[in-house]
Amino acid sequence: MSPLHIGLLGAGAIARSHLDGWLELGATVSVHSRGDSAEKLAAEYAALGHDVTATTLDELLARCRAVDLCTPTATHKDLALTAIAAGKHVVCEKPLALTVADAREMVAAAEAAGVRLQPAHVVRYFPAYAAMRQTVHQRELGDLAVLRFTRSSARPRWAPWLGDPAQSGGVLMDFMLHDLDIARWTAGDVVRVHALTRGTERLADAPAGHGTDTPAEVVTATVVLTHASGALTHVSGLWGLPSQPFRTTFHIAGSDGVLRHDSAAAPGFRITAQDARAAQDGIPSTPMTESPYLSQLREFAAAWDDATVTPRVTAQDGVEAVRLACAAIESSRTGRAVELKEVTR
Structure with a gap:
């Protein structure tokens, strides 16, 4: 497996569950979120010795191999399309989107770009x-x-x-x-x-x-x-x-x-x-x-x-x-x- 550098979008509860998984897989993680929540999350994990850094969305996309969307559902489509346009694989918390049309658009974009779009249906x-x-x-x-x-x-x-x-x-x-x-x-x-x-x-x-x-x-x-x-x-x-x-x-x-x-x-x-x-x-x-x-x-x-x-x-x-x-x-x-x-x- 190639070295993992994950761009984590979101810093709430589900983001923490994903972050723990990525760190156990040996990934380097860059996190971006609104306000100062990304900085707080990165600092918390860095204090425990983990390689987690807070960054801007543009910097995150420039560094990472894949993007993990743990943001509110209404933001999934736009963020996924941005990541896909940057050539990144996308892991997206459920549901993919609020409408079927938006979900299909996300899938079509990933297929056209040759990257993976993977819904996090953890159950x-x-x-x-x-x-x-x-x-x-x-x-x-x-x-x-x-x-x-x-x-x-x-x-x-x-x-x-x-x-x-x-x-x-x-x-x-x-x-x-x-x-x-x-x-x-x-x-x-x-x-x-x-x-x-x-x-x-x-x-x-x-x-x-x-x-x-x-x-x-x-x-x-x-x-x-x-x-x-x-x-x-x-x-x-x-x-x-x-x-x-x-x-x-x-x-x-x-x-x-x-x-x-x-x-x-x-x-x-x-x-x-x-x-x-x-x-x-x-x-x-x-x-x-x-x-x-x-x-x-x-x-x-x-x-x-x-x-x-x-x-x-x-x-x-x-x-x-x-x-x-x-x-x-x-x-x-x-x-x-x-x-x-x-x-x-």
């Missing part, structure tokens, strides 16, 4: 989900019938843009995209999406609670996916109160068996909190095996030197995940199912 690298998908594809469960995924956490409050669906895509795009992606990865292409969301997604607009069972700040969503195979997937998401613990589950039923997982019953993760957050706020990681953030970055970097390496998540997977989330948002808005007749490749 594919979490051991329980990777093992589940392998079990399904080895046909140990027979023909898939019904898949159920749940994801719940305290409502994210540490960055204002997360509380604005216009910037984050809301619970369906920002939070549940993980499970929409895993469903398609496991059960194949989707032909119909139906979704329902309850609660005020724009945090600034949420009124005070009125003693109801579902306080105004709680947001719930359900998505039903019909796969081309005939299998059905139910995905449930919850942004809850500050005391809501992070938890994920899946229940995969096939003609020959059932596979279950509950992170609360068999913890395969911990919450890596940053700054002055509540105990359960932060980025999930796993203490039982290699960090999935490290696993995905190693796989991406290997692909830069070896054209035969195909990471388990591709640029097209990033587009399809955005397409499913956008269909869910549209269905929730209209109350009608959205048909996906054309499967993009």
